[in-house]
Amino acid sequence: MSRGIDRRRIMGGASAAAIMALLRGDPAVASVARPRSALESGGRRAFAANQTITALVPDRLYRVGCMVRAERLSWLPGDLDAWEPLNSYVLTDQDHCVFVDLGMPIARPAMESALATLVGSRKVWLHYTRNEYDCIGNLGLVLGTCRNPTLLFGSAGGILEWINDPAVSIMEVRDFLGRIPIEEARNDTARSLGDLRLRWLEAVAKQMLITQWVYEETTGCLFTSDFFGFRHARDDASAPVIDSAKYLPSVDVVAREIVARMNWMREAQYPAMIERFESIFQQLDVRMIAPVHGCVIRGREAVAAHVKLAVKALRAASALPDEERMRYA
Amino acid sequence: MPELLNDVIQRAYIVRGGLPRMVLPDFAWVGGCSNSAGWPGPAAKRRPVTHEPCLAYLILGATRTLMVDTGHFAHWYSLEGQLESVLQGRTLDYVFPTHQEIPHSGNLGRLLQKYPKAIAVGDVRDYHLFHPEVDLDRLVPMKHGERLDLGDREFVVLDAIWKDLSGSMWAYDTKRRLLFTADGFGYIHLHDANVCGTMLHEMSAEQVKQATDRPAMPFNGMQQRNQAARVAAFRALMARYPLEIIAGGHTAPIMGPILQPTIEKLLATIAENKTGAAYLQSSPR
Numbered sequence: 302m303s304r305g306i307d308r309r310r311i312m313g314g315a316s317a318a319a320i321m322a323l324l325r326g327d328p329a330v331a332s333v334a335r336p337r338s339a340l341e342s343g344g345r346r347a348f349a350a351n352q353t354i355t356a357l358v359p360d361r362l363y364r365v366g367c368m369v370r371a372e373r374l375s376w377l378p379g380d381l382d383a384w385e386p387l388n389s390y391v392l393t394d395q396d397h398c399v400f401v402d403l404g405m406p407i408a409r410p411a412m413e414s415a416l417a418t419l420v421g422s423r424k425v426w427l428h429y430t431r432n433e434y435d436c437i438g439n440l441g442l443v444l445g446t447c448r449n450p451t452l453l454f455g456s457a458g459g460i461l462e463w464i465n466d467p468a469v470s471i472m473e474v475r476d477f478l479g480r481i482p483i484e485e486a487r488n489d490t491a492r493s494l495g496d497l498r499l500r501w502l503e504a505v506a507k508q509m510l511i512t513q514w515v516y517e518e519t520t521g522c523l524f525t526s527d528f529f530g531f532r533h534a535r536d537d538a539s540a541p542v543i544d545s546a547k548y549l550p551s552v553d554v555v556a557r558e559i560v561a562r563m564n565w566m567r568e569a570q571y572p573a574m575i576e577r578f579e580s581i582f583q584q585l586d587v588r589m590i591a592p593v594h595g596c597v598i599r600g601r602e603a604v605a606a607h608v609k610l611a612v613k614a615l616r617a618a619s620a621l622p623d624e625e626r627m628r629y630a
Numbered sequence: 631m632p633e634l635l636n637d638v639i640q641r642a643y644i645v646r647g648g649l650p651r652m653v654l655p656d657f658a659w660v661g662g663c664s665n666s667a668g669w670p671g672p673a674a675k676r677r678p679v680t681h682e683p684c685l686a687y688l689i690l691g692a693t694r695t696l697m698v699d700t701g702h703f704a705h706w707y708s709l710e711g712q713l714e715s716v717l718q719g720r721t722l723d724y725v726f727p728t729h730q731e732i733p734h735s736g737n738l739g740r741l742l743q744k745y746p747k748a749i750a751v752g753d754v755r756d757y758h759l760f761h762p763e764v765d766l767d768r769l770v771p772m773k774h775g776e777r778l779d780l781g782d783r784e785f786v787v788l789d790a791i792w793k794d795l796s797g798s799m800w801a802y803d804t805k806r807r808l809l810f811t812a813d814g815f816g817y818i819h820l821h822d823a824n825v826c827g828t829m830l831h832e833m834s835a836e837q838v839k840q841a842t843d844r845p846a847m848p849f850n851g852m853q854q855r856n857q858a859a860r861v862a863a864f865r866a867l868m869a870r871y872p873l874e875i876i877a878g879g880h881t882a883p884i885m886g887p888i889l890q891p892t893i894e895k896l897l898a899t900i901a902e903n904k905t906g907a908a909y910l911q912s913s914p915r
Contacts, residue, residue, distance in 0.1 A: 345765045347758035373771075375730055375755040375797040387759070407762040433795075434732060434760045508795065510850050564796045565851025574854075623855075628774065628789050629863040629870070 349387070350537035352411040354418065357542065357589065357597060362520045363391045364597055365415040367408045368537045376527065376562040376594065383533035386541035387435070387594050390524060391419050392517055394496035398423035399453075401515055401524050402430055402593050405438040412439045416446050426494060428453040428486055430504070430526035431512045435593050444481060455486035455501050455513050488513060504528065505578045506615065508563045521588030529611065530595025531558045542597045546606035555614035560621050568623040575615050582608050642668035643684065643704035647827015650712040653883050656782075657806060657875075658716040661685035662705045663826050664733075679821035682846055683880050684733050687810065688716050689803060691780025696724040698801065698810045699879050703736030710744070722748045724778060726785070728812035729798040730756045734879055742768055751778065752787055753797040774799075786871070790814065791863050792849050792900075807874035808883075809867075815896060816846035816880025831886040838888065842895055846880050853903050861901045868893075 349367040357364055364386075371377055371385040389404035389412065398420050404412055425447040429436040444450050486492070491500040498518035505514070506528040515524040531550065532543045560567050582604075590598040590607065598607050645662035652658050663681035684702040686709070688695065695717065701709040713722070722745040727735035730753075739761040742748055750757060754769040772778075778785040783805030790798040794813040801810045819825050819841050830838050875885040876893070884892050 345767065347762045347766060349759075349762075369759065373755045373758065375753065375795065405759045407759045409762075432732070434730065434756070437732075438760060508850055510848060562796055563851070564793050565849065565855060568856065568859075569851055569854040571851070571854045623859070625789055625791050625793065626859050626863045629791065629866040 347407055349407045350384070352408065352414070353541075354391075354411065354415055355541060355597075357390075357522070357591075357599065358520045361393060362517070362522055362589075363393070363415065363419060364541060364591070365389045365391055365408070365411045366404060366541065367411050368534060368539075368541070369407065371533055374594075376530065378557055378561050381533065383535065384537050384539065385533055385594055386596055388541065388592065388597065389439070390522075390591055391415055392497050392520070393419060393423065394494075396423055397426065397495045397497060399426040399428065399494060399497060399499070400443055401428050401591075402436045402526070403427065403439040403443055404593075405435050409439055409442060412442060416443065420447060424494075425450040426453055427451070428455070428499075428515060430515065430524060430593070431509055433509065436526065449482075451482045451484055453486035453492075453499075454483045455488065486513075502581070505574060505581060506559070506563065506611075508565070516585055516587070518586075521586050522591050523585065523587045523589070524591045526593055527562055528559075528592060529590045529598065529607065530562075530592040531555045531611075531614075532596040532598065532607075534596065540596075542599050543607075544599050544603055546602045549606060549610055552610065552613045552617050555610060556617035556621060559614055559618045563618075564625075566615070566618040567621045568626070569619055571615075571619065575612060578615065579608075579612060641665060643702055644668075644681075644826075645705060645708040647825070649708075649827055650716050651827060652716070653829075653875075653885075654806065656690040657803075657808070657883075658688040658690070659685060659877070659883060660688060660709060660712040660716065661701045662708060664702070665821070667821070680818050680844075681821055681826060682816070682818045683826070683882060685877075685879055685882070687877050687883075688713070688722075689780060689783075689785065690716075690720070691782055691785075693781030694723040694779070695720055696726060696778065696780060696785055697722055697741065698726050698877070699728050699734045699812075700725060700737035700741055702733045706737055706740060709737065710740075713744075721745055724748065724785075725750045726752045726787075726799075726801060726810075727754075727757075728790075728800070728810065728879060729753070729793075729795045730760075731795055734812065735760070739764060752801075753799050755797055788867070788871075791860055791867065794848050802871045807872050809871065809873050809876050811876055811878040813846070813848055813879060815876050815878040815884065815892075816848075817841050818844040818846050818880075827882075829882045830884055830892060831888045842892055845896060845899060847900075852900075857900045857903050861897045864897065 349369050351368045355364040366388040368384045371381045371383040387408050390401040392399040486501050488501050488503045500516045502514050504512035512526050587604050588601050644665050650658050650660040661684050663683050665681055667679040686699040686701040688697050725741050742764050749768045749770050751770050751772050754771050757769050772787045774789040776787050783803055786802040788800040790800045790812055792814050798812050875883050877883045
């Protein structure tokens with residue numbers, strides 16, 4: 302027994318010991334479990350490396366984020382030996398600054414740098430693709446820091462009631478709704494903000510019912526929320542961008558990653574979804590894919606190769622066993 | 631339709647119906663409801679106005695206390711006091727967020743700060759990214775079948791059969807034969823029904839029908855999958871873990887003679903692969 306938890310029924314001794322050692326920060330055992338762990342910073346708290354702003358298209362599109370060990374992440378298989386980029390994005394022209402997804406709180410230093418260096422006197426707009434922590438974790442920071450921000454809203458819920466706005470008390474947060482301008486960004490609509498050309502569409506491959514993808518025409522960038530995050534970084538210093546169509550992971554590996562997040566696909570049939578998936582990439586000139594986690598995929602050739610791989614992996618995911626069903630069989 | 635109060639119109643997350651409620655001497659229901667009239671976008675204009683319960687639960691074990699889900703972030707203004715009134719000076723030992731969605735885990739950082747000896751248990755992946763201020767040794771992973779000893783009962787962590795996020799877990803209280811179902815068995819009720827804070831067995835037959843006709847089924851991909859196999863899995867779960875109460879994150883505790891008919895009604899809906907009423911969210915379409 303450990304802290305009242307009876308682990309004898311399920312966890313093998315070695316695996317349980319390794320996990321608990323990681324949790325306790327025991328460096329000797331942790332070094333056996335993984336060559337570099339989230340705890341290796343020496344602290345008792347989560348560690349993120351490489352808090353950076355990466356220019357994806359100079360003066361137009363930036364990736365803002367950090368790297369974490371690909372461990373204890375719900376959207377990935379547990380045995381991946383890699384680092385995971387956590388991303389949010391900023392689009393700019395001379396007068397406008399559009400945040401697309403706001404990242405997790407652990408990436409706050411990178412977001413603070415973006416606020417300090419990319420915004421300037423530009424009008425700030427915010428859009429998030431999903432109503433979850435990885436997309437709205439720093440929403441309060443951005444809304445509370447920028448002057449007169451406007452929310453481009455195409456998603457769900459009383460979002461403004463439950464963000465953590467550093468500039469107001471919790472009771473005032475409950476009145477936030479009336480103080481932040483909201484403009485609709487509905488699926489199948491498009492909008493120009495200065496030189497930027499935004500178009501919203503319902504996410505094709507998704508876990509949460511209300512998930513949006515966003516396409517920006519001048520960069521050819523498709524912001525894909527929690528899909529297309531199947532490329533990872535070798536180490537914390539690796540670039541968070543894949544420019545090549547070479548060295549692709551196998552279809553089986555990608556399928557396994559897809560269902561780690563989108564658990565409903567196992568033993569499911571979704572030919573119409575795959576058809577729509579392919580048609581979107583036929584209709585749009587996508588030159589870059591920008592997910593909220595995993596590497597950015599940049600360049601027509603790299604995009605085409607990864608889309609082809611994704612289609613095969615989506616088909617393969619359907620054949621994977623449904624673990625929850627089998628658990629109680 | 632009666633005119634809505636201004637505060638109800640403006641607030642997306644409300645607390646009505648006398649919460650917290652001590653359902654049993656050792657089992658409390660805390661939280662509130664979301665309110666469609668207060669949401670941004672087209673949902674605010676939708677009529678009739680609907681509420682979706684956003685709930686959490688406290689188990690007062692003989693030696694340890696445990697909270698299932700953290701309550702909604704926006705309910706904290708009320709939830710903090712609700713917790714104090716239920717705990718009556720006891721500390722909180724465990725927090726079990728059923729999954730990583732903010733309505734179910736958004737107060738985790740606040741709870742771990744308020745109760746410095748508490749630890750989060752269950753599928754605790756991702757929380758170190760959401761709450762980097764929390765020490766990692768307070769996020770303790772548990773897997774399907776593992777148990778916590780609360781003194782007079784065990785709290786068994788179970789894999790969820792219907793998942794919202796892939797980290798979703800259910801749990802079972804061995805003393806009360808109580809299954810916590812996360813997003814499963816959630817129901818939306820009408821604002822005008824005035825049933826916030828009311829359990830199904832306390833409602834009129836008409837209200838029960840109205841309430842259970844509106845299942846909140848926030849699970850993508852339901853229609854792409856064979857749900858009969860999952861219904862069978864749920865029946866197998868019930869055989870292994872006999873049920874007397876079901877408590878979900880979006881429904882008041884379901885107990886007493888109404889439990890079995892409610893289970894059968896929902897399982898029939900799922901087996902027919904109907905998604906039921908749309909989940910209470912403003913559609914971007």
